[in-house]
Amino acid sequence: MTDRKELRALDLVDSVHSVVSSSLLQIAGAFSQALAPVVEHSSLLIFTEDCTGRPQKKAGDPSITDHVSIAELDVVRGVVADLGHPVWGLNVEVARQERPAAVWIAPTGALLVLTDPVQAAGSLTQDDALATVASLWRLVAVSIQQQVAVASPDYLRDSRMASQERAQVIADLTDAHSTTLEQILATLRSRDAADETARQEAIELAASAMVRLRAVSDRDRTLAEEPVARAFERLKADLRPLVRFGGLDVQFVEPPATGRALPGEVAHAGRAIVRGAVLALVDQPGVARLRVEWDCDGENLLIGIRDDGPGELTLDDPSVRQLSERAVALRGRLSVNGTTGWGSEISVVLPLSAEGLDRSPSAQWQVTERENDVLELLASGARNKSIATSLSISENTVKFHVANLLRKAGVSNRAELVSAYR
Template identity: 55%
Template structure:
């Protein structure tokens, strides 16, 4: 008797990719929340009772946001650049208020083009990652954050007054570089010893037009192409191995190569970019 195997629909696969992106967004936002709570509890400006009360308020607010933001982000196709920047300021407000880092915000122009949700999420995550790195390093005392939009790209500038030895190859820049690369953007770092560093990021607002399939652009082998198509179909490693007659470890090897060649962070993003 013939049997059929149900595979995820394109809509289901898109939803899975969106949820993966949303999970990364939540992780970044709530890392900032935890740093903010610690800054409040350690603040010499507050009594113990006031610090506990403020920490509870911040944690409660984050919990409410966790419960409501999923639906908001899923439904938001575009975000006005001013609104996206205001959300970033809101994310960082407790850390700015009670931490030792002086964060200055330069507002984007109100006439700037609306941002695709993925670009807005990535830009906020990039800035949060950079600010947390400055907090951990404990060297910079002032950070200046600026957004602008030239109609085709979101321009993000982050400048600190640290030692001025930051490089695009530093470990602190790796997660930022990965996020920028996932959106086909560019990242540059300009440092002046003793005067600080400036991170310059350009994020395209429109997806690139491809003249050839992604598989051809990335130099993917015939076997990797077979694995990629099954990943796009939502198959597990075991299912892919059974279909192609190869071991699960071999499938994992091919998937790892595909992630590196295409510049994806996980299987969901790999499938989304391939589609």
């Protein structure tokens, strides 16, 4: 007979399964719910460099989640990395306040912070709770890493816009604070100031503040961008198993080392597209050689993958069509050219700028293509039966899509949904 402890373990397994099945935008909330029976907490904070557009994933108390910064979480990660093990009861600064926290770092380098941790009633001992959450966090962190690697076009679009907006906020803050601090320094350096000691101390404080501010800006830039040469090295590492175990002759054409840094989403999407393209090409009969090239013209990441196969691959191939959708999500394009008997070439252009990306509500809500079709008809005043007829689907399927749209938009009825869409 299964005892209560085994049932609790099975419940945890089921909960974590629901977490790793969640989207990247929902994973923090799902993980917070899964951990509540083990560790009660006021907020759950995740910091991962795998997800450059949204390196923070948060759930819980808005007074914490709305104000915690990347810089604060980076400091916490550094402290725990130095200790080399999970910590319960560590006082950390988050949202500009010191709070007790339980902290874990996954092998991927991703950080998990539970603020104000309390052992759940009838749960595990503190040591067992630390070990249990560590195991679960390893699974979730790997899931995040894998989801980023194969992110959907909708998530790529959202993440790209988030990176652009965050970079603009950081730039504005840096300029404003730098100007203020420079004015303070100019005033304090004035020879008319009376107290030399006070003036010197103030100068040192202001100078130190400027250094910290620049460090925050630089740190954000390292998260948001990836040098083109390093991005290509990571791509080569991704493809190494195919070269080593697949018997392929792969020629890599290196990008210029001084090329413009790539936005994180472009680097991730580029690698994912190349991996998918390589798999599509080698799935053809007779492919023995591949040529993979990256370049950057200052405004676009340019990708070329060529094989020596039958030359029959087209954009109509489902796997290639999916790759094209990813490129389009970043305002890019993918084309396929083949010559019978001489091979196929897949060419990709990904703009480095986020200008022109879709900022409509439907894009922000992360709707699928079919949900967007339903939403547009709904906004035109169509009822379920008419929508079902127009899209050749059942009324029950329409209701299913409408329910998903209400949830994603955070509204309670169709009128509110249409109003928010407009």
